[in-house]
Amino acid sequence: MNRKTLALALLVLAVTACGEKETAPSSAVVAPSATAAAPTLPAATSTEEKILNIYNWADYISANMVADFEKETGIKVNYQTFENNEGLHAKLVAGNSGFDLVVPGAVFAKSQIDGGLLMKLDKSRIPNLGNLDPVIMSKLASVDAGNDYLVPWAWSYTTVGINKGKVVKALGSTPMPDNAWDLVFNPTYTAKLKSCGIAYLDSPTEIIPPAMHYLGRSAYSNAPADHKAAGEMLAKVRPDIRIFTSTMIDDLAGGKACVALGWAGDMNIAHNRAIENKSTNDIEVLLPKTGGLIFFDSLAIPKDAKHPQNAAAFIDYFLRPEVSASLTNELSYATANKAALAKVTPEIAQNKTVFVDAEVMAKMVSPSSFSNEARESMSNVYTLFKKSK
Numbered sequence: 001m002n003r004k005t006l007a008l009a010l011l012v013l014a015v016t017a018c019g020e021k022e023t024a025p026s027s028a029v030v031a032p033s034a035t036a037a038a039p040t041l042p043a044a045t046s047t048e049e050k051i052l053n054i055y056n057w058a059d060y061i062s063a064n065m066v067a068d069f070e071k072e073t074g075i076k077v078n079y080q081t082f083e084n085n086e087g088l089h090a091k092l093v094a095g096n097s098g099f100d101l102v103v104p105g106a107v108f109a110k111s112q113i114d115g116g117l118l119m120k121l122d123k124s125r126i127p128n129l130g131n132l133d134p135v136i137m138s139k140l141a142s143v144d145a146g147n148d149y150l151v152p153w154a155w156s157y158t159t160v161g162i163n164k165g166k167v168v169k170a171l172g173s174t175p176m177p178d179n180a181w182d183l184v185f186n187p188t189y190t191a192k193l194k195s196c197g198i199a200y201l202d203s204p205t206e207i208i209p210p211a212m213h214y215l216g217r218s219a220y221s222n223a224p225a226d227h228k229a230a231g232e233m234l235a236k237v238r239p240d241i242r243i244f245t246s247t248m249i250d251d252l253a254g255g256k257a258c259v260a261l262g263w264a265g266d267m268n269i270a271h272n273r274a275i276e277n278k279s280t281n282d283i284e285v286l287l288p289k290t291g292g293l294i295f296f297d298s299l300a301i302p303k304d305a306k307h308p309q310n311a312a313a314f315i316d317y318f319l320r321p322e323v324s325a326s327l328t329n330e331l332s333y334a335t336a337n338k339a340a341l342a343k344v345t346p347e348i349a350q351n352k353t354v355f356v357d358a359e360v361m362a363k364m365v366s367p368s369s370f371s372n373e374a375r376e377s378m379s380n381v382y383t384l385f386k387k388s389k
């Protein structure tokens, strides 16, 4: 039943790039299928020194993934984390980042491909590409034609999360709003909630898109007028926003923030962490009635990577069903690995904030990509917003 729900949900997931709606033929999307886990990794044929430098988002990998890969291949992994797409993008643009494997969001990946910042995958080294869901891969082809550069790592959506008890208390006689986005964008609510802490993600492309969406404009508008409108709206709540962060798990779980504009996956981690810590903080992921913003993060190899064969070996290892499933099971981020779905625990598979129902999914905003100019314009609006208090 869950697989069916997921398949339905994914049918409506449309990754569109700059308004382009073209979709590559699905025959072009996957490598020759080899669904069984390979007994030996393509790493065995790597002619490179045994080093792999990975750059990923914080809190975005299962506990043993790196150690198990190192043990099996003898490849030493240097693992570093970044805070947001802007940070990763700047490193790629500057070049010589030293990284062999990075995890850009779909929103940035198209301009990175177009800008020649990424290397084409050597698909012959990644037989487990056949495990990926062809429906998702055909959607991703609107960002990456032919699926030549990106391998989906995980997906989730940007939304509003709350500490239920604290929010109800802070709102007092004011009932919960009909539209959850009000909790972070409407001064009537933020003025009350500032007492228990409102956290925002710290990135222009994480905040301006939901703000435009809240205003009824396209979340992926490239028009400076739309960015400006979002900035004007955000200025009204600025005095109420206390926390800007890219790692809000502990803020939520520990009770420092009672409301967050962030990623559903991290909110689910916070929910579980609060329980583990035996705290009374009850963290809940809300599903705004106007929809959250789907995001899609993918593994990619920088153009000047020194160890692309080792990177391909890691990608193939990650695409084993049990390895992909470990990420979903431990971190509540959904997978595009179809072969992994059978290994997702019932608890996660049935969590409607991870694999959302088809009707909730239908309202979600699909990712798109911004022009370089639009990112610059949003960055200016965001900087002004953050500076003013």
Ligand code: N2P
Binding pocket: 057, 058, 059, 060, 105, 263, 265, 266, 295, 297
């Ligand atoms: C997980 C990071 C999620 C990445 N902590 C959002 N694109």
